Amino acid sequence: MASERLQKAVEAVKSNEMSYRQAVELYNCPKSSIFDHVHGVSKSAEMGRPLILTKEEEKDIVRSCQVLGRFAVCANRDVVGKVIADYLHALDRPNPFRLGTPGQKWWRNFLKRWPELTERKPEHLTVQRAKAASPSAIDAFFVSLSSFLSSKGLTSFSYGELGSASGTVTKQGLPLQLLRRKC
Numbered sequence: 001m002a003s004e005r006l007q008k009a010v011e012a013v014k015s016n017e018m019s020y021r022q023a024v025e026l027y028n029c030p031k032s033s034i035f036d037h038v039h040g041v042s043k044s045a046e047m048g049r050p051l052i053l054t055k056e057e058e059k060d061i062v063r064s065c066q067v068l069g070r071f072a073v074c075a076n077r078d079v080v081g082k083v084i085a086d087y088l089h090a091l092d093r094p095n096p097f098r099l100g101t102p103g104q105k106w107w108r109n110f111l112k113r114w115p116e117l118t119e120r121k122p123e124h125l126t127v128q129r130a131k132a133a134s135p136s137a138i139d140a141f142f143v144s145l146s147s148f149l150s151s152k153g154l155t156s157f158s159y160g161e162l163g164s165a166s167g168t169v170t171k172q173g174l175p176l177q178l179l180r181r182k183c
Contacts, residue, residue: 005029010037052096052106053084062114071145076119077107 009027012018013034024031035041051058061083065075081101088095097103102110111117 006033006037009034013038052088052102057087058110058114062117065117071141077102077104080110081107 005027006029009023009029012027013020013023018026020031020034023029023034053061061080065080068075078101081097085095085097085101097106111119
């Protein structure tokens with residue numbers, strides 16, 4: 001409805017039927033908006049600093065975090081930050097982060113851009129889950145994970161003891177970080 005009023009005001013000013021002031025009063029639209037539309041000034045540029053990663057690259061990271069979450073792997077700020085730093089290094093792109101990895105402010109803004117991700121505090125381990133964490137259950141999980149990765153055409157995967165991705169995944173000779181893999 002407001003856009004219809006603005007469009008009518010722009011048409012009236014362009015056709016010299018009325019002045020900017022008359023259009024503002026009649027259509028109840030800001031003069032600056034009418035002026036910008038009459039003169040073709042684009043307001044589509046996003047505010048703030050340019051993003052480090054493209055929207056598609058961030059979307060891949062979000063998908064990967066969600067997949068890791070389904071495998072009960074913690075993809076926190078530190079893990080994602082290390083993956084982003086490694087990704088930028090692999091592509092020979094400049095790393096603008098002061099300490100080499102994204103900071104707290106970048107992380108907060110990343111979570112704002114992607115509301116489907118949320119930070120959760122870990123819950124205490126129940127007896128049932130503790131029993132499920134037996135060496136045989138963990139081995140079965142990694143066998144399942146290995147077959148899943150093989151079905152997706154991934155040839156190598158290593159996982160560090162501290163719960164962070166420490167290796168790369170290769171597909172058709174191209175090195176990829178685990179969090180970049182789209183499932």
